[in-house]
Amino acid sequence: MTQTRHANRQILLASRPHGAPTTENFKMRQTDTPKPNRGEVLLRTVFLSLDPYMRGRMSDAKSYAEPVALNAVMVGGTVCRVEESNHADYQEGDWVVSFNGWQDYNISDGVGLLKLDSDMANPSSALGVLGMPGLTAYMGLLDIGQPQAGETVVVAAATGAVGSLVGQIAKLKGCKVIGIAGGAEKCQYAVETLGFDACLDHHSDDLAVQLASACVEGIDVYFENVGGKVFDAVFPLLNTKARIPLCGLVSQYNATELPAGPDCMSALMGTILIKRMKMQGFIVFDDYGDRYNEFKEVMVKWLDEGKIQHKEHRVEGLDSAVPSFIGLLEGKNFGKLVVRVGPDSLA
C-alpha cells in the first residue's frame, strides 16, 4: 500500500525482541491523518532513516534514552514535507528534518525541526552525510580521536553511514586508514572509491593476522563501531597513547548474554593503564548537538570540493522498513540506509 493523503500508516513495536528482531516484533496500524491546531504543522514523511540505535530503543534495558513503549510508533529521524501549516515559521511545501518515526504523518509544534533549503539537491542527505551520522563521524573522530598526520586510523563498519565518513575525514587529515568491512565488495569500495589505504573483511578467519600486516606501526586511533571479534583483533595492536572513540557496538546489539571465553576485563584495564590509552563513549546529539552548524559548514565545503564520497542504500516504501532494519543488523546494507516512504509531492 502506498502513501495517501487520508490514511496514516504507522509501524508499531508489538513486542520486545530476545536476540535478533523478527517481523513479529512489529505491527502495522492505520489511522486517520491528524489535523494541526494553531501553532502546529502537519508533516508528511518522505524519507525515513534506519539506524542501529533503534535496536536499543526496542529493549527496555536501562540506556541513555527511553525505550519505545509497546504499541507505540517506532522512533526515527525523517525528512518531511510540510503539508499544512498553522505555524508562522513554516509554509506548506517546506522541507524539514524531524523525528516523525516510522509513519506517514505527524503533528509538530516546530520544536526540534530543522528547515532545509528548498533547492537542496538531495534532501535525504540530511539523514546521512549532512545529518546525524555525519556529525557522529566528524565529532567522534576529530574531538575524541584527534588524529594526527602520519598516524594509523582503523575503522570498522567501514562503508556504512558513519564509518565511511570517519575514514575519509582521517585521510583528509593525512592519516593512514585501514577499514574493516563485511565482504569483498564493501572492501573494494572502501579502497577504490573512499580512498582508504586498505580494507579487510571481518568474515575472514585470519582477520587478526591481516590487520597486524596492514598496521605495521600499530594503531593510533581505533574508531569503534562494532565491538566483538573486531575489537579482539584491534586490541593487541593499539599503540601507547592510542585514542578510541567508542561510538557503537553493533555486533553486540542482538546479544542475549556475555560473549563466551575468558573474562578480559583485567587485561583491558591493565593495557589501558600501561599504554595510557583513552577510550571515550559519546552520544552524538547529547554531547555535540550544539556543534551541528560548525560541522555542517565544513562538510558542505568538503562536498562542494568533491573531497567526500557518500553512498545511500535506498529502499522503497514503508513496508520495507522492517526487513531492511533487520538486515541492517546483519550487514545487509551497503551505505546509509534510508526508506523512501512517499513521493516528493503527493498528487
Ligand SMILES: NC(=O)c1ccc[n+]([C@@H]2O[C@H](COP(=O)([O-])OP(=O)(O)OC[C@H]3O[C@@H](n4cnc5c(N)ncnc54)[C@H](OP(=O)(O)O)[C@@H]3O)[C@@H](O)[C@H]2O)c1
Ligand atoms: N554514539 C552515537 O551517538 C552514534 C551515532 C550514530 C551511530 N552510532 C553507531 O555507529 C555504528 C555504525 O552506525 P551506522 O549508522 O553507520 O550503521 P552502518 O554502518 O551504516 O550499518 C551497520 C553496519 O554494521 C556492520 N555490522 C552489523 N552487524 C555486524 C556484526 N555482527 N559484526 C560486525 N559488523 C556488523 C555492518 O557492516 P559490515 O557488513 O561492513 O560489517 C552493517 O552494514 C553503530 O554501532 C551505531 O550504533 C553511534
